[in-house]
Amino acid sequence: MRYSVLVSTLLVVLVISLTAAAQQIRGDYLETRSADVYTGQCFANGEVNLVGNEAILAWHVQSGTWNGVPLGGLSVAAAVRAKGTLGDPYENPYPAQAVLMVDDQANDRQRVALEDFAHHMGGKLLEHVERVIAAPVQFEVSEQQHGFALLRAGQFATVQTRSLGDKDHLCGNEVTFYPPLTELAHSMPAVAVTDQYRGPGLGVSWDLHGKRSAFIGSFAR
Numbered sequence: 001m002r003y004s005v006l007v008s009t010l011l012v013v014l015v016i017s018l019t020a021a022a023q024q025i026r027g028d029y030l031e032t033r034s035a036d037v038y039t040g041q042c043f044a045n046g047e048v049n050l051v052g053n054e055a056i057l058a059w060h061v062q063s064g065t066w067n068g069v070p071l072g073g074l075s076v077a078a079a080v081r082a083k084g085t086l087g088d089p090y091e092n093p094y095p096a097q098a099v100l101m102v103d104d105q106a107n108d109r110q111r112v113a114l115e116d117f118a119h120h121m122g123g124k125l126l127e128h129v130e131r132v133i134a135a136p137v138q139f140e141v142s143e144q145q146h147g148f149a150l151l152r153a154g155q156f157a158t159v160q161t162r163s164l165g166d167k168d169h170l171c172g173n174e175v176t177f178y179p180p181l182t183e184l185a186h187s188m189p190a191v192a193v194t195d196q197y198r199g200p201g202l203g204v205s206w207d208l209h210g211k212r213s214a215f216i217g218s219f220a221r
Helices: 002-023 041-047 108-126
Strands: 025-033 054-066 075-081 097-103 129-135 137-141 149-153 157-162 186-197 206-208 211-220
Touching: 025 137, 025 149, 025 157, 025 186, 054 108, 054 137, 054 149, 054 157, 054 186, 075 108, 075 137, 097 108, 097 137, 108 129, 157 211
Parallel strands: 097 129
Antiparallel strands: 025 054, 025 211, 054 075, 075 097, 137 149, 149 157, 157 186, 186 206, 186 211
C-alpha cells in the first residue's frame, strides 16, 4: 500500500515537473526610454517631469510556450506614452497609452498568445492598448559585440544600441538610476544609438540618438 502511494506521488510530481518545463518561456528583451536610465542625480533631475514618458519594450522568444502555444522565434514590441516620467517615485504615469507591434510571422493563435504575453510582462503599463499592428519584426542581440542589439518593427519602430564606454561617463557618479520596466532574469544598461517610433495610436512620434536610455536583458518564466 505504501509502495503504491509512493509511486503515485512520484508520478504526480513527474507530471507537474514536465508540465512546468513545457510551459517555460525564455528569450531576449530590449527597452528604451526618452530619459537616460544610466545617469547621475544631477542629469536625472534635469530630465524628470520633462522627458521620460515615452518607451519602447520588446521581447523575442527564443524557446517555450505561452498558454500552451509555442512562440519560439517570434517577437512582440510595445511603444508607450505615459503621463509622467517612468520610474519617478513622485509621479503617477498612469494611465498610459500603448501600441503593440506583433510579429507578422505569427499565426492567429500565436498572435493572441503574444499579445497576452506582452500584457502579462508589461503589466499596468500596457493596460490601455490603443492599437495592435502586425509587422515584420527583426530582433537581434549580438553575442560577439557586447551591448549591441537591433529592433526593427516594420516602418514603425527602430532601436539600435551599443555598450557604454568611458565617454558616456559625463559626471563621474553615474548609476543605473531607473530599473527596467518589466521583471527580467538579467539586464544591463546601454546607449540607444537610435530610438525611433513613427507609428499611430500615441499622438506623438520620437527620433532620439545617443542617449544612455536603453536596457538589454533576458527573461524566463
